[in-house]
Amino acid sequence: MTHHIPVVEQILSANDRIADENRNRLDAAGVFALNFMASPGAGKTSLIEQTVRKLAGELRIGVVEGDIATSLDAERAAAAGAVSVQINTGGNCHLDAVMLSQALPQIALDKIDLLIVENVGNLVCPANFDLGTHRSVLVASIPEGDDKPYKYPGMYRGVNTLVINKIDLLPYVPFNMDFFQRGVETLNPGLKTFALSCRTGEGLDAWLDWIKAEIKAYRKI
Amino acid sequence: MHELSVTQSILDIAVRHAEAARATQITHLYLVVGQLSSIIDDSVQFYWDIISKGTLAEGATLHFRRVKAELRCTHCDHQYSLEDALDFACPVCGSQTTQFISGDQFYVEAIDIESTEETYDTSHSRCGTNLKRE
Numbered sequence: 001m002t003h004h005i006p007v008v009e010q011i012l013s014a015n016d017r018i019a020d021e022n023r024n025r026l027d028a029a030g031v032f033a034l035n036f037m038a039s040p041g042a043g044k045t046s047l048i049e050q051t052v053r054k055l056a057g058e059l060r061i062g063v064v065e066g067d068i069a070t071s072l073d074a075e076r077a078a079a080a081g082a083v084s085v086q087i088n089t090g091g092n093c094h095l096d097a098v099m100l101s102q103a104l105p106q107i108a109l110d111k112i113d114l115l116i117v118e119n120v121g122n123l124v125c126p127a128n129f130d131l132g133t134h135r136s137v138l139v140a141s142i143p144e145g146d147d148k149p150y151k152y153p154g155m156y157r158g159v160n161t162l163v164i165n166k167i168d169l170l171p172y173v174p175f176n177m178d179f180f181q182r183g184v185e186t187l188n189p190g191l192k193t194f195a196l197s198c199r200t201g202e203g204l205d206a207w208l209d210w211i212k213a214e215i216k217a218y219r220k221i
Numbered sequence: 222m223h224e225l226s227v228t229q230s231i232l233d234i235a236v237r238h239a240e241a242a243r244a245t246q247i248t249h250l251y252l253v254v255g256q257l258s259s260i261i262d263d264s265v266q267f268y269w270d271i272i273s274k275g276t277l278a279e280g281a282t283l284h285f286r287r288v289k290a291e292l293r294c295t296h297c298d299h300q301y302s303l304e305d306a307l308d309f310a311c312p313v314c315g316s317q318t319t320q321f322i323s324g325d326q327f328y329v330e331a332i333d334i335e336s337t338e339e340t341y342d343t344s345h346s347r348c349g350t351n352l353k354r355e
Contacts, residue, residue: 001336002248007238007329011230011252093223124259125223128327150307153290154257157325182317186292186309189320 015129018097022104022132029109031062032218033117034211035131037155038139039148040121043165045073046198047139047207048116052080054208055114059215062112064103066095066120073118082116083107094126095119101132113215123148127158134218141166146176149183156187161194163207168197224261228268232278234329239277244334247278255326256290256303281332290324 010016026033036044045065052061063077063084074086085106087099100117107115117133119126127136138159140148143166149156156162162184170177184191194210196203231250239247254260262285273279289302292309296316303309303324310317 001338003242003244003334003336004331005238005242005334006331007234008331009234009238010328011227011234012327014230014233015226092226096226128259147307150309153306153321154259154325157257157321183309186317186319187321 012128012130015097018101019130019132022097022101023134025101025104026109026115026132026134030219031109031112031115032215033115033131033133033135035117035119035126035133035136036139037119037123037126037136037159038121038141039123039144042121042139042141042144043198044118044121044139045076047163047165048077048082048118049080050198050201050204051116051208051211052077052082054204055211056081058212059113060111062107062109062115064100064107064115064117066099066118068092068120077118083112089120093120093122093124094129095131096129097131114211123152123155127155135161135214137161137163139163139165140180142169142173142175146180147183149180149187153187156184156191159188159191161192161210162188164193164195165198167195167202168200223259224264225268225272227260228265228272231265231329232269232273232276235278235281235332236276238332239334242334242336243338244277244336246335247281247332248335249282249284249333250278251284251286251330251332253286253288253326253328253330255288255324257321257324258327260327286330288323288326291322292319293322294319 038044048063061082063082065073065086066089067073068089068091071086074084077084085103087103117131136159194207196207235247235250266283269283291302293300294311294316295318297314299311299313301312309319311319
């Protein structure tokens with residue numbers, strides 16, 4: 001006999017379940033976690049370095065670095081003063097919840113306040129894989145061009161915070177901010193956005209204030 | 222690399238539901254993929270042919286139902302499908318203040334199975350535990 005069986009099950013539900021477990025582990029330790037996503041070269045690691053340096057003395061920060069190969073980024077984060085762990089995905093184009101669950105035991109969660117996970121540089125798939133972090137942050141940058149929300153709608157829809165990095169390059173690069181922000185607003189209305197430059201430090205304070213406010217609100221829950 | 226883990230998830234879901242229904246074979250899978258989902262059918266098919274071997278789903282046909290992303294104009298409330306990836310504007314009033322209301326779908330909608338049982342009792346299936354988020 002042939003039967004037609006309705007299923008209606010999310011294909012990434014297994015990942016989502018493990019992401020929930022990660023979130024529970026972080027919550028049990030009272031650690032607020034951010035997932036940084038971006039294309040290669042947008043400035044994820046630079047933003048981590050700046051964040052770690054500027055918040056030193058106020059917050060204890062751990063960093064999980066996801067890359068296809070090398071531990072260069074973990075070394076940069078450690079040099080800035082963070083407790084860092086490198087995950088090499090061995091070719092995988094994104095981090096998933098299982099990879100983070102394997103990295104978490106390598107970090108003393110009771111000794112940090114904030115965990116930043118730097119995803120693999122890629123605008124296609126990382127947004128589809130919840131890791132169990134509390135906020136997902138997309139780091140865009142001016143030299144990438146203003147058409148990225150239109151070309152990578154899934155990524156712009158899948159995050160809840162946006163950083164526009166390298167605004168010091170605006171005078172030198174054709175970048176229509178209205179066109180860019182219109183695309184963002186359609187895909188992700190009201191998306192929390194910070195425009196800044198990791199190189200000059202412009203706009204960084206608002207970003208750092210936001211992190212501190214988020215952690216304060218998180219601890220009240 | 223992305224599609225390998227995705228294809229494994231599809232296989233796991235199909236086999237779990239098929240076993241719950243005491244299937245002897247899975248013959249068809251019906252997948253729903255939104256326009257904003259970054260999944261390549263051919264790549265999933267490629268991995269499927271490899272990893273479904275030796276399972277209940279070996280030889281099953283994958284059916285991809287692509288659904289267009291839908292937008293709603295926040296100005297005139299007109300609802301429409303995304304036609305031009307670089308133009309989100311409302312085709313009726315021209316407003317640029319529009320919002321996506323769907324397009325991220327990515328789920329297994331149904332499977333066809335062969336079973337020795339005459340009728341299919343829905344209580345066998347554990348579907349409904351993961352309702353689609355749209």
